[in-house]
Amino acid sequence: MRPTRVLRSAAGVLSVATLVGLAATACGTGEQADAPQGDCPVKPVQVVATVNQWGEIVEVLGGDCVAVDTIISGSAADPHDYEPSPADSAAFEQAQLAVLNGLGYDSWAQRALDQLGDDGPEVIDAGIVSNLTTGDNPHLWYSPAAVRSTSQAITEELTDLAPDAADYLDQRSTAWAAALQPYDTALDDLRDAADGAAFASTEPVADDLLEAAELRNATPRGFRAAALNETDPSPADLAAFEKLLTSGDVAVLVVNPQSESPVADQLRRTAEAAKVPVVEVTETVPADTDGFIPWQVAQMRTLTSAVAS
Template sequence: MVKPGRVLAAGFAVVLPLALAACSGGDQPSPSAAPGGDCPADPVSVVVSVDQWGGIVSELGGQCATVSTVVASSAVDPHDFEPAPKDAALFEDAQLIVVNGGHYDEWASKLAAGSAPDAPVIDAVALSGAAAHTDEGNPHVWYNPAVVTAVADAVTAELGRLAPDATDYFAERHAEFGDSLAPYHQIVGSLRATAGGKTYAATESVFDEMAAAVGLVNRTPPGYQAAASHESDPSPADLDAFLRLLGDRGVDVLIYNVQTEGSVPQQIRAAAEQAGVPVVDVTESVPPGTTSFETWQVDQLSALAEALGVGG
């Protein structure tokens, strides 16, 4: 994958550690600046590739950042997104670029390299230290609580470097974001304590990072998993193995990505419902009408706790 500009990866020196308790696209990029009081400096121009990170960056930047999220709705899969000339123009003016990485949004890394070679790039997958740079890796790292923290720390530190007069402002925004994430970390910790060791199967790998964070055991048939990760149809034998797993109630819950189309996931869901296996709906991108990343995640985790019959 192209590494444009100065990519801030796993070795990033975190200067403001986050203190915390206990696939999609639109017709127009989404510019935003979250509330946060008057800015003591000129706002930093930030381009974010996908909305999973766009809201977080907006919260951290407040009035001291103008944030444009390129893929800002659930209409287009970021894997397949084809940027228009206006998207390239956004990158030309960017002082900071935030991408997901891991072959999820390579178009953004290429635009950054071509249109803003001097702008620092924060790459979430690189920060995770995961193997998602390869085709075999899982790029859905916004479902990893540790990566959310790392990205927030990196964004705040870089914003402060780009606008030193607003360093204290960014520190306040960072602290407020940490406070807003407290319920998220609380429910993650509660699930880890009460649901660790319970089992799941999933129609896609999108939620796997969070499932691991709360201690769930993945029993999705390996052949099906491999097919899904390559966006291909499973073999009849792999699909049959999945259906038999559900029919035998071999897992405690089915994780279902509602943004996935096709008869195969629908067949799997029907099998789970017929066998009495609880189904938890998740999404790859932020659902329309959701107020923040935090509420999106807490709502899904609360549904998971309910499905598993544990406290959330």
């Protein structure tokens, strides 16, 4: 993994409003292109992203200079235990760059890349870029620090693969940094509203985001460890969680509607009975949103309203 580079300023920066909508119009079909597309001076870099959380960011950063093939989009498949198809394996083989989440979240992709050996594409692993190790929370797209460090790594690698597009890619990365302003503002608003309050979560999907907003994670340690390991919590851990929810010490319970279970449903009912606000956060970018930033901002605003109530 090459070290990330510091983003340079560039003239002719795209407007923030334009950039936010570009994920839908970027060259993100994954189809092979042998000639320059749109405003890109070179033919697109072929990129494979394991999940759409990172695939959308690649599309925005790369614009016309990337053709992105995202393997898992939406909630139809669980990235933890996904089995790649022959078409997925072929996509890795044809790609120039693969973007992985890492930390065991998409280990199937690493196995597929290992089989290619030296013939495989360049790889960006968000976990490695973020200096994390297996066992840390793998939901890195909910970490503001990981979003920025991985974005820098993507821009650097695309520039290495398409050096003649350096100016274009610099403009995209600078515009992306500006487009993150509403994201940063929403995070600040959440921090101010929470004022150090406690939260609990049935699954650690958005824990990094909440902790970045300086909320205190009150989820029982044993329950959180079971969730990270994808195992059932012990009766004692479940009882401790229910006691927490009825104690009045938690400002919000965060749940993932894409990963329902009897335990999560039980905790949700307990929270609702105790009048603890319950907020849903999704693991993947919903199909009916305008992209990564609007998705994250909307969820932070919902969390802000909940902790302020």
